[in-house]
Amino acid sequence: MSLQLYGHPFSSYTWKALIALYANGTAFEFREIDQSVPKYESFTGKAHPSGQFPVLTDGDAVVVETSSIIEHLAVHHPGPAPLIPADPAEAVVTRMLDRVFDHYVMGNMQRVIAAHFVNRDDPAAGGLRDEPLETEIAAGKALLRRAYVWLERWLGANTLPPHVSLVTCAAAPSLFYADWVEPIPGDCPRLAALRAELLALPEVARCVDDARPYRAYFPYGAPDRD
Structure with missing residues (x-):
């Protein structure tokens, strides 16, 4: 699957990205953080400058920071939810x-x-x-x-x-x-x-x-x- 979101179900910032994905019915795979893996040895730990999640992958693109993830979804995976106003x-x-x-x-x-x-x-x-x-x-x-x-x-x-x-x-x-x-x-x-x-x-x-x-x-x- 092209889109993968790495995060945790209890994480407020993971919710922020999930809400956008759910609102537009965007197909994606959720990859729950393995908490047994040391932070900076995990995929998100290496992908994000301070090792935070969520992180979105879209093919070869890796997008960090939830606001940027939502902007990316609005551009590349638009749907009925108006994530970013056109005006x-x-x-x-x-x-x-x-x-x-x-x-x-x-x-x-x-x-x-x-x-x-x-x-x-x-x-x-x-x-x-x-x-x-x-x-x-x-x-x-x-x-x-x-x-x-x-x-x-x-x-x-x-x-x-x-x-x-x-x-x-x-x-x-x-x-x-x-x-x-x-x-x-x-x-x-x-x-x-x-x-x-x-x-x-x-x-x-x-x-x-x-x-x-x-x-x-x-x-x-x-x-x-x-």
Whole structure:
């Protein structure tokens, strides 16, 4: 099969690429990361500059970084889902929101999670900390709340591109997991409604269901919802 996606079902960034593939019914092979293989000895470890996943292969092409993977799919494997708006101005807004969700929602959610781990890139220091770094957790949660407020204001003044777009792919996993570590507050009803709307999409629901067997990996213990 020409297209192969290397990733893990519990990975938020893997979801981001999977949502785009599912939305357009694109034929591909999912290659789950073998966690018994040392990070930098694996295919993704060698393909990505910092050894991260997901990684997409399309024939001889190797594409890293999820936003670029979705851009690649939009160009080379288009379908009914408008992953990138045709209008250049709308495409700029779509890419802007993609960066907001990746950096300030997903990134700060992962900052909180990382506070529970010893440096995972060092095999001699891997695993959970005896005590999480409380200063990192507090900082990550504070920045998540700031991002929530910004997004609430933006949603009140603007309209999202139609689903399933690059924004959908970025927003769904970031809001799914971020709400686990710092619940969306009551004064952000538009953002909470967007999260519920995204989780109801078939492409997103499929990712949620496929990730259920791995919820024990979540450092806090996954909440009994979603």
